[in-house]
Amino acid sequence: MIPARNAASTVARAITSVLSQSFSALELLLIDDGSTDDTVDRALGAAFGDVRLRVLRSPPLGVVAAANLGLTRARAPLVARLDADDAMLPRRLERQWAALAAMTDVVALGTHVEHVPDPARTPGADDGMARYVAWLNERGDWPDVHRNRFIESPLCNPSTLVRRDVVVACGGYVAGAFPEDYELWLRLVAQGHRIAVLPEVLTRWFDSGGRLTRVHPSYATATFAPLKARYLAPLCRDRGVWIVGAGRDGRRLARALVAEHVPIHGFVDADPRKIGGFRRGDRPIVATTALPHDGALIVSAVGIPGARAEIRAWLLARGEVEGETFTCAA
Numbered sequence: 447m448i449p450a451r452n453a454a455s456t457v458a459r460a461i462t463s464v465l466s467q468s469f470s471a472l473e474l475l476l477i478d479d480g481s482t483d484d485t486v487d488r489a490l491g492a493a494f495g496d497v498r499l500r501v502l503r504s505p506p507l508g509v510v511a512a513a514n515l516g517l518t519r520a521r522a523p524l525v526a527r528l529d530a531d532d533a534m535l536p537r538r539l540e541r542q543w544a545a546l547a548a549m550t551d552v553v554a555l556g557t558h559v560e561h562v563p564d565p566a567r568t569p570g571a572d573d574g575m576a577r578y579v580a581w582l583n584e585r586g587d588w589p590d591v592h593r594n595r596f597i598e599s600p601l602c603n604p605s606t607l608v609r610r611d612v613v614v615a616c617g618g619y620v621a622g623a624f625p626e627d628y629e630l631w632l633r634l635v636a637q638g639h640r641i642a643v644l645p646e647v648l649t650r651w652f653d654s655g656g657r658l659t660r661v662h663p664s665y666a667t668a669t670f671a672p673l674k675a676r677y678l679a680p681l682c683r684d685r686g687v688w689i690v691g692a693g694r695d696g697r698r699l700a701r702a703l704v705a706e707h708v709p710i711h712g713f714v715d716a717d718p719r720k721i722g723g724f725r726r727g728d729r730p731i732v733a734t735t736a737l738p739h740d741g742a743l744i745v746s747a748v749g750i751p752g753a754r755a756e757i758r759a760w761l762l763a764r765g766e767v768e769g770e771t772f773t774c775a776a
Contacts, residue, residue: 447520449512450489451479453530455599456652458492463533463650465496469540472526477516480506485530504767510621517618520610529604531652535560538648542607545644553586553634554641555610556601557648558583564654575653577751585643593768595635596674596775603627605649612639624673625665632677668698674775675702682743683708683771690714690757691748692723692731695776699747700726711742734760744772 448464449493459618464474478501486501493499505514517525524546525540538557546555561579582602585591590708591600597633606627616637619626625775631641663669686709700710704726712730714737715721723731737744744766746757754774766772 447475447477447513447516447519447525448530449479449509449516450481450485450530451506451509451512452481452483452485454485454488456531457485458488459533460528460530461489463535464528464539465493465498466536467534467539468537469543469698472498473521474537475502475516475520476500477504477512479504479512480511483609500512506749507623510619510626513626514618523610524607525610525613526607527604531654532604533650535648535650538605539607541646541648542644546607546609549640549642550731551640552609552642553639554601554606554631556585556641556643557746558585558606558643558645559602559605559649559651559742560647562650562652564652579651582621582643583645583647586645588642591642592635592640594774595632596678596773598670599625599628599631601627601631601641601643602649602651604651620690623663628670629673631763632673633679636677636680671695671698671702672705675699675706675708678745678773678775679703679708680705682745683692686711686742688712688714688737688742688744690744690746691753691776692717692720692725693748695749696747697725699745699775700729709742711740714744737764746772746774747776749776 448460468602476499489499489501497540502515502519504512507711524543528534535624542555542557548554549555559579559582561576578598581598585594585600594600616634619630634641664775687703688711689700692713704710710726712732713725714736715731720731721733725731744761746754748754748757761772
C-alpha cells in the first residue's frame, strides 16, 4: 500500500522495489491522493504492465484518508506500508511474512531501516533524524517495544506489515494534531495488542527535505507530548507522577499530563541550580536522593543524549521496575 500525491520524481523507485520483491504473491495498491502531476503515469510505466499493480484514485484528502482507503480496499490479510519516496530492500516482504507467521500474537511488525539523508542538506546540520534512526534500529521484540513506546514512535510507518482486520477493527489511522502512525501504535498497545520490530534492515528511508515528517504540522515536536500524555494518563491518573527532568521536555510533558487530569507530585533534577525551586506553581524540584517512594509513577523526560541510560541505571539500582513503577518518555 503506497499513498501518493505529486510523487512523480520518486514513485517509480518505490513501485519497482515492491514488484521486484522475492515474495511475489502480492497486490500493490497505489492510492493516488489527488495528484496534479504525472505520478500515476510514472507508476504505470514502472510496472510495465504488471497486473499486480492496482491504482485507486481519490480527491486530495490527505495521507490518513488515503491510507485508510487502502486498508479498506486491500484484499490480502496482511498489508505492508511504503511511502512513495521510500523503497523496500528485495527480501523485505519475504522476511516479514515469515516473521508474522511465527509471531501469531503480533499485529504490526516494523523493520530496521537504512537512513538515506537528503544530499542537499549540509552534513551535520540536522542530526535529529539520524539519532532517531539509530534509536529505531535498536528496537526489537514486543517487550522491548512495549518498554520504549513512550520515548518515540517505535515502528517506522513505511516499514510496517500489519494484520489488516485488526487495524481496521480498531479504527485505522486517525487524523489529528499528532503523528497518525505513532498514535496508531499507541492505540493498538492500549487495546491489548502487541507490536514488534524485525531487527533486520529491510527498508530504505529517504530523508528528503519535503517529506511530511519534516514539513507537516502534525509531526512537529510539540505534538508528541500531548499524544504521549493521552496514553500515559490511564497508567497514572489514579496515582500521579514524579517527572524526572525539570527542563523543557519535562515541563512540556507536565502540561500535557495536567490537561489529562494527572496529578503532578513534583520534579526530579540533578542540576543544583534547579533543586529547591518549583514548577507549575507549587510543585517542588527535588534531588534524586530526595525522590520519595510514594507510589506515583516516575516518568523520565530528559531528552539529552546519553541521559536516558543514566536515569534508567539509577532507577533500576533504586529498585524501581520499568513498566511498573517507572517509564521513559524522552
